[in-house]
Structures are given as C-alpha cells and as structure tokens.
Amino acid sequence: xxxxxxxxxxxxxxxxxxxxxxxxxxxxxxxxxxxxxxxxxxxxxxxxxxxxxxxxxxxxxxxxxxxxxxxxxxxxxxxxxxxxxxxxxxxxxxxxxxxxxxxxxxxxxxxxxxxxxxxxxxxxxxxxxxxxxxxxxxxxxxxxxxxxxxxxxxxxxxxxxxxxxxxxxxxxxxxxxxxxxxxxxxxxxxxxxxx
Amino acid sequence: xxxxxxxxxxxxxxxxxxxxxxxxxxxxxxxxxxxxxxxxxxxxxxxxxxxxxxxxxxxxxxxxxxxxxxxxxxxxxxxxxxxxxxxxxxxxxxxxxxxxxxxxxxxxxxxxxxxxxxxxxxxxxxxxxxxxxxxxxxxxxxxxxxxxxxxxxxxxxxxxxxxxxxxxxxxxxxxxxxxxxxxxxxxxxxxxxxxxxxxxxxxxxxxxxxxxxxxxxxxxxxxxxxxxxxxxxxxxxxxxxxx
Numbered sequence: 001x002x003x004x005x006x007x008x009x010x011x012x013x014x015x016x017x018x019x020x021x022x023x024x025x026x027x028x029x030x031x032x033x034x035x036x037x038x039x040x041x042x043x044x045x046x047x048x049x050x051x052x053x054x055x056x057x058x059x060x061x062x063x064x065x066x067x068x069x070x071x072x073x074x075x076x077x078x079x080x081x082x083x084x085x086x087x088x089x090x091x092x093x094x095x096x097x098x099x100x101x102x103x104x105x106x107x108x109x110x111x112x113x114x115x116x117x118x119x120x121x122x123x124x125x126x127x128x129x130x131x132x133x134x135x136x137x138x139x140x141x142x143x144x145x146x147x148x149x150x151x152x153x154x155x156x157x158x159x160x161x162x163x164x165x166x167x168x169x170x171x172x173x174x175x176x177x178x179x180x181x182x183x184x185x186x187x188x189x190x191x192x193x194x195x
Numbered sequence: 196x197x198x199x200x201x202x203x204x205x206x207x208x209x210x211x212x213x214x215x216x217x218x219x220x221x222x223x224x225x226x227x228x229x230x231x232x233x234x235x236x237x238x239x240x241x242x243x244x245x246x247x248x249x250x251x252x253x254x255x256x257x258x259x260x261x262x263x264x265x266x267x268x269x270x271x272x273x274x275x276x277x278x279x280x281x282x283x284x285x286x287x288x289x290x291x292x293x294x295x296x297x298x299x300x301x302x303x304x305x306x307x308x309x310x311x312x313x314x315x316x317x318x319x320x321x322x323x324x325x326x327x328x329x330x331x332x333x334x335x336x337x338x339x340x341x342x343x344x345x346x347x348x349x350x351x352x353x354x355x356x357x358x359x360x361x362x363x364x365x366x367x368x369x370x371x372x373x374x375x376x377x378x379x380x381x382x383x384x385x386x387x388x389x390x391x392x393x394x395x396x397x398x399x400x401x402x403x404x405x406x407x408x409x410x411x412x413x414x415x416x417x418x419x420x421x422x423x424x425x426x427x428x429x430x431x432x433x434x435x436x437x438x
Contacts, residue, residue, distance in 0.1 A: 023371060024371045025225065026220075026221050026222075026224040026225035026371070026374065027221060027225075027299075028221070029220045029221050029224060030220065030221075030304075033220075075276060075280060076276070077298075078272050078275055078276050078279065078298040078301055079269065079272040079273060079276060082268055082272050082301050082302070083265070083268060083269070083272075086264075086265070086268060117302070118221050118299050118302045118303075121298070121299060121301065121302055122295055122299055125295045125298055125299070126295060129294075129295060169386075170383050170384075170386040170387040171379075171383050171386075172386070173386075174382045175379045175380075175382045175383035175386065176379075178375050178376075178378050178379030178382065179375075179376070179379045181375040181379075182372045182373075182375040182376040182379060183372075185371045185372035185374075185375055186367075186372045189370060189371065189372060
C-alpha cells in the first residue's frame with residue numbers, strides 16, 4: 001500500500017514537471033502560444049484543461065478497461081477516445097452552464113477549444129500505453145494538466161512583462177514567444193534528474 | 196495551368212502547411228529529432244490526409260451539414276487506426292520511434308483543416324491531389340527541419356555522418372528546447388525577409404491560418420456551437436418578455 005502511494009507521487013511529479021505536456025511532449029502547443037498573452041485568460045484556460053483532462057482520463061480509462069479490453073477491441077482506442085472526448089466536452093459545457101453559471105462564465109470560452117487540444121487525447125493514450133490503472137490514470141491526468149497550467153501561466157506572466165520591453169523588430173510577436181518557450185523548456189529539462 | 200497540378204503546387208509552396216499556414220505545430224516540434232522521423236511522420240500524415248480527403252469528398256453530398264464534425268472525426272480516426280496498424284505490422288521501428296504521435300494525427304489541424312475547407316466542397320479527383328500536395332508539402336517541411344536538427348544535434352543527416360569528426364554535436368538541438376529554438380529562428384527569418392507566413396500576418400488570408408489562433412482551428416465548429424449555447428438564454432428571456 002505504501003509502495004503504491006509512493007508510486008502515485010512519482011507519477012505526479014514526472015507528469016507535471018519532468019515530462020511536462022507542453023515543454024517536453026509538445027502536446028497542446030496551440031493554446032500555449034495562442035492564449036498566453038494575459039495571465040487571466042491563461043488561468044481560465046489552465047483550469048478548463050485541468051477539469052477536462054482529469055474527467056477524460058477517468059472516462060477513457062473506464063471505457064478501455066471495462067468495454068474495449070474485455071471485448072478484445074483495443075485497436076479501436078483512437079476512435080473511441082476521440083469521440084468520447086468530443087462528447088464529454090460538449091456535455092461538460094451543458095452541465096456547467098446549468099449547474100454553475102459563474103463557473104461557465106469563467107471557463108465557457110475555453111471549453112470548445114479543448115476538444116481539439118492534442119493534450120487531452122495524448123494523456124488518455126499515454127494512460128493506456130503505460131498500462132495505468134484507474135487511480136494512476138486520474139493522478140497522471142491531473143498532474144499532466146497541472147503541468148500544462150503551470151507552463152501556460154508562467155508563459156503569460158513572462159509575456160505580460162515582455163510587452164514593455166524593447167524587442168528586435170524581426171523577433172516581435174511569434175518568434176520571441178518561441179524563444180521564451182525555448183528557455184522555459186531548458187529550465188524544465190533540468191527536472192529530468194529528479195526521479 | 197492544369198488544375199490538378201495547381202493543387203500540388205499549392206500544397207508544396209503557396210500554402211505549405213508548415214512554413215506558410217503554420218498548422219500542425221505539435222507533430223512538427225515533437226518528431227523532428229531526425230530526418231528519418233520526419234519521413235515517417237510526414238508520409239503517415241499524407242496517407243491519412245489523402246484517404247480522408249477522398250472519402251469525405253465522395254460522401255460530401257450525403258453528410259448533413261449540421262453534424263459534419265462527428266462524421267469527419269470518425270472517418271479521420273478510422274484512417275489513422277488503419278495507418279497505425281499497418282505501421283505496427285510492416286514498419287515496427289517507425290511505429291516505435293513515433294509512439295503516441297501516430298494516433299495523435301487525429302487531432303492534427305492540417306487534416307481537419309483540409310477536410311473542412313477543401314474536401315467537403317470539392318470533387319474527389321481534386322481532393323485527392325489536394326491531399327497529396329498538402330501531405331508532400333508537410334513531409335518535405337518535416338524532413339528539412341528534421342535534417343537541420345539532426346545535423347546540429349548529432350552531426351548526421353539520415354544517419355550519414357556529414358560533419359567532420361572533430362565536430363562536437365550540440366545535443367540541445369535534438370532535445371525539446373532545440374525544437375522551440377529552431378522554430379523561433381525560422382519565424383524570425385520569415386519576418387526578416389518578409390516571407391508569407393501565418394505568424395507575421397502576411398500569409399494568404401485563410402480561415403485556417405493558425406499562428407496560435409485556436410478559435411479558427413478545427414475547434415471552430417465547437418466554438419460556433421458554444422455561441423449558440425450562450426445565446427439560448429437571451430432568446431428565452433425575449434420570449435418571456437413577450438408573454
């Protein structure tokens with residue numbers, strides 16, 4: 001039992017920092033570069049992603065374990081996962097709107113963008129590839145999303161500061177954002193000796 | 196010019212998905228650690244793109260417009276599964292090297308972009324050539340970026356030693372930070388020489404142009420649905436007032 005708990009903590013740290021979804025796996029680059037110009041929107045996007053990835057990890061893991069695996073249909077995982085995720089996001093949007101209009105106001109704009117976010121499908125596939133059980137999948141999903149949120153908020157903070165800096169003309173906009181991402185990736189690469 | 200040839204040239208140069216439209220950045224950054232990886236990813240994506248384009252173009256009259264996204268998702272995901280199984284059977288080393296990035300072709304914006312913008316409105320033949328052009332354009336871009344990173348990071352191209360043996364490889368270039376750096380320099384050069392690119396706004400005006408604009412990605416259909424969802428209460432209120 002104790003070993004299992006230690007194992008969960010290792011999964012959490014390695015998913016959030018060492019194999020950061022954005023900075024080392026390159027999943028979810030679009031929102032990372034697109035919605036990272038203000039901290040407020042980065043927080044909103046991060047929270048929405050956390051919510052969706054964790055839920056998607058649970059549902060996809062259940063679907064794989066109790067529907068696909070017993071029927072020997074593992075090869076259908078890509079099709080099933082993408083449909084489940086697309087349906088889930090629409091469903092979450094409807095539920096959140098009904099149950100908590102305040103939360104809907106905060107996250108609503110970002111939810112539709114998440115369906116197409118490769119991080120969600122990527123994490124669901126990684127859970128299966130690494131043969132995680134349900135609890136491990138949830139921890140891995142949550143931690144990956146945490147890593148995403150940390151990275152996008154850091155990026156937004158840096159970009160807010162950078163708005164007042166004197167940047168060479170050719171580097172303005174997209175290139176300087178990518179240079180920032182390079183430096184962040186280098187910093188996160190330092191975590192690789194952690195576990 | 197022949198209209199079929201025009202589609203090929205369009206995909207290769209005018210609307211090159213990587214260099215001009217800046218679509219599918221995730222695989223571009225993730226798999227280009229070597230030239231061979233670029234070939235594997237590029238050709239797999241090409242196969243999926245061509246097959247999906249042809250099928251959607253053939254079915255375009257039978258797919259109801261309002262639910263077209265689920266249809267597209269199922270067709271594209273099926274094609275990806277077929278490609279994945281073929282790779283596992285005949286090219287296990289490629290399948291091993293690319294890992295989860297093969298199933299992730301499903302969410303590659305290039306595929307949905309072309310299916311939505313082109314195949315759903317055009318004839319089968321033209322869609323076929325559009326898929327080939329876009330796919331080969333993507334493959335060539337991946338090979339170029341992959342070769343560059345492999346050259347600096349390992350001193351080789353396609354596993355052939357190019358640099359003199361005294362060259363100390365800059366390993367960073369085949370690690371994640373190198374991917375961001377190469378793309379940063381590429382976009383900076385595009386700005387410098389004022390080359391057409393989505394990232395500096397000078398690219399061909401297209402609803403698909405990415406440049407970090409997620410709302411115009413394949414999530415567009417969901418975004419529209421979201422707006423409809425948001426408008427609903429207003430409509431209800433208006434009805435109540437009338438009562």
